Amino acid sequence: MADTVSVEYLYPPNWDLNPPESGGWRRVIAQLRGVSDGTGETDVQKIDISELRTTDGRVPTRTAVEWIQYSVSEGWSVLLEWDRSPNSVIARLTGSGELDWTKTGGKPDASEAGDRTGDIQLTTVGAAANDSYDITICLKLKV
Numbered sequence: 001m002a003d004t005v006s007v008e009y010l011y012p013p014n015w016d017l018n019p020p021e022s023g024g025w026r027r028v029i030a031q032l033r034g035v036s037d038g039t040g041e042t043d044v045q046k047i048d049i050s051e052l053r054t055t056d057g058r059v060p061t062r063t064a065v066e067w068i069q070y071s072v073s074e075g076w077s078v079l080l081e082w083d084r085s086p087n088s089v090i091a092r093l094t095g096s097g098e099l100d101w102t103k104t105g106g107k108p109d110a111s112e113a114g115d116r117t118g119d120i121q122l123t124t125v126g127a128a129a130n131d132s133y134d135i136t137i138c139l140k141l142k143v
Contacts, residue, residue, distance in 0.1 A: 024053025
């Protein structure tokens, strides 16, 4: 068996994961959900920035996390990271809460271009059967 997971884009609304032919967005908001069967997740790609487009139609080269709202079952944690060599921690989430970096322009992926994909990965730590997470993340797209 495997964990039951989903990624849903709340903004832009009704987006079907097909990049637009022209134009795009300044930011995206995604909801990540998961229920564990006890196996957990390790470095699972949740957001692939090559599927996104900036307002001028280009593929973003990096993102900045503006805010995260989360609820994680007691007794385990969720690690969000930018995919790079080595990975860079965005946040370790436990319990429930909100992280907000909007006043500082967002928490940026500041790695060098050759060291990263810019994708966002998720790892669960200490998962037990029926543990769950619900994470909403707002990303600012950058070129």
